[in-house]
Amino acid sequence: MAPDETQVLAVNQAFYDAVVTGNIEALDALWVERADVTCIHPGWDALIGRDEVMASFRAIFSGGGAPRIQCVDATARLFGETAIVVCGEVLDGTYLIATNVFVREGAGWRLCHHQAGPVSVRRRTPTPPSDPGMLN
Amino acid sequence: MAPDETQVLAVNQAFYDAVVTGNIEALDALWVERADVTCIHPGWDALIGRDEVMASFRAIFSGGGAPRIQCVDATARLFGETAIVVCGEVLDGTYLIATNVFVREGAGWRLCHHQAGPVSVRRRTPTPPSDPGMLN
Numbered sequence: 001m002a003p004d005e006t007q008v009l010a011v012n013q014a015f016y017d018a019v020v021t022g023n024i025e026a027l028d029a030l031w032v033e034r035a036d037v038t039c040i041h042p043g044w045d046a047l048i049g050r051d052e053v054m055a056s057f058r059a060i061f062s063g064g065g066a067p068r069i070q071c072v073d074a075t076a077r078l079f080g081e082t083a084i085v086v087c088g089e090v091l092d093g094t095y096l097i098a099t100n101v102f103v104r105e106g107a108g109w110r111l112c113h114h115q116a117g118p119v120s121v122r123r124r125t126p127t128p129p130s131d132p133g134m135l136n
Numbered sequence: 137m138a139p140d141e142t143q144v145l146a147v148n149q150a151f152y153d154a155v156v157t158g159n160i161e162a163l164d165a166l167w168v169e170r171a172d173v174t175c176i177h178p179g180w181d182a183l184i185g186r187d188e189v190m191a192s193f194r195a196i197f198s199g200g201g202a203p204r205i206q207c208v209d210a211t212a213r214l215f216g217e218t219a220i221v222v223c224g225e226v227l228d229g230t231y232l233i234a235t236n237v238f239v240r241e242g243a244g245w246r247l248c249h250h251q252a253g254p255v256s257v258r259r260r261t262p263t264p265p266s267d268p269g270m271l272n
Contacts, residue, residue, distance in 0.1 A: 035213060038222050040233050043256035046222045048211075075184075077171060077248075079239045082218035084249050086174050086182045097176050099235050099251045103215045112213075113220050115235045117253025120179035 004109075008076040008083040008102050011109045015071075015100065016089075019057070022066030028054055032103055032110040040115035042096055067091055071098075083109060088119075095119050140245075144212045144219040144238050147245045151207075151236065152225075155193070158202030164190055168239055168246040176251035178232055203227055207234075219245060224255075231255050 001009075011030065018027035031037045031050060039053040040046050041060075047053050060067065074087035081104040089096040098116040102109040137145075147166065154163035167173045167186060175189040176182050177196075183189050196203065210223035217240040225232040234252040238245040 035215070038213070038220070040222070040235065040253070043254060044233075045224075045255050045257065045259040046233055048222075077174070079171065079248065080217050082215055082237075082239070084174070084237055086176070086184075086249075088181075097180075097182055097251075099176065099237075099249065101218075101220055101235075101237060103218070112215065113222075113235065115233075115251050115253065117176070117251065118179060119181050121181065123181040 002078070004078055004083070005076045008078070008085060008109050009074055011102060011111070012074055012076070012085045012087065012100055013071060015111060015114075016069060020066055020069055022061040024054065024058060024061065027057055030111050032105050032112045034105060035112060037111070038113045040117075042116050042118055088122075089116055095122050138214070140214055140219070141212045144214070144221060144245050145210055147238060147247070148210055148212070148221045148223065148236055149207060151247060151250075152205060156202055156205055158197040160190065160194060160197065163193055166247050168241050168248045170241060171248060173247065174249045176253075178252050178254055224258075225252055231258050 015030050018030060036049045037053050038046055038048050039056065041056060047056050070090040072088040072090055074085055076083050076085045083102040085100040085102065087098050089098050096116045097119050098114065100111060101113040103112050151166050154166060172185045173189050174182055174184050175192065177192060183192050206226040208224040208226055210221055212219050212221045219238045221236040223234050225234050232252045233255050234250065236247060237249040239248050
């Protein structure tokens with residue numbers, strides 16, 4: 001995997017680590033500084049700007065506590081200085097699908113947009129690469 | 137509005153025009169050529185690659201016909217050669233929220249990612265800028 005892709009997926013995972021631990025400072029540090037961020041929680045309308053977005057996470061953390069969310073099957077596609085991550089989110093046994101958009105800022109990658117929504121029918125899990133050892 | 141932003145919003149509208157008219161050729165021409173495209177319809181898992189994405193639109197068009205979808209409140213944010221559009225979608229009286237990501241390709245902007253999902257509670261429509269004429 002290309003180094004940029006690896007870095008982007010690490011920052012994507014850091015986003016979910018911050019959410020699952022309810023670490024608002026770590027979460028805040030992951031978003032871009034140079035532009036308004038946007039965030040669409042499942043079922044919510046769009047939130048625009050860091051103040052609204054961070055307030056929503058504070059409300060989520062103080063409401064039911066930090067969500068026990070797990071990021072799965074994350075893939076990153078790079079378009080120059082921007083990266084689009086598509087990943088699944090497993091939350092209380094339900095499966096959601098998310099878009100996370102990152103842009104290069106300073107030495108690393110920062111989140112500028114997040115959308116997650118419910119999935120009615122999950123696709124068949126891709127067949128893992130064949131393992132000759134399994135055939136014998 | 138900056139010219140790039142205007143162009144991006146025009147291509148975003150062209151996407152909805154192609155969907156509402158069921159014009160599969162116009163729709164196909166809007167997506168990037170240089171990379172796999174990704175698409176997340178409301179309630180669907182992620183579709184990856186032009187073949188899957190275009191097949192999904194063909195299935196939607198041939199199923200219930202072209203959806204009578206209206207794009208509302210589109211805003212674009214530019215990050216270099218990438219643009220993120222967040223917009224509402226009104227479909228059969230329901231309100232959805234969407235992310236459309238465009239990248240510059242050739243002379244224009246092409247779609248590389250789409251996600252739309254349901255909104256449970258629509259936010260209050262922002263108050264329009266005050267018009268002194270209205271106060272008298």
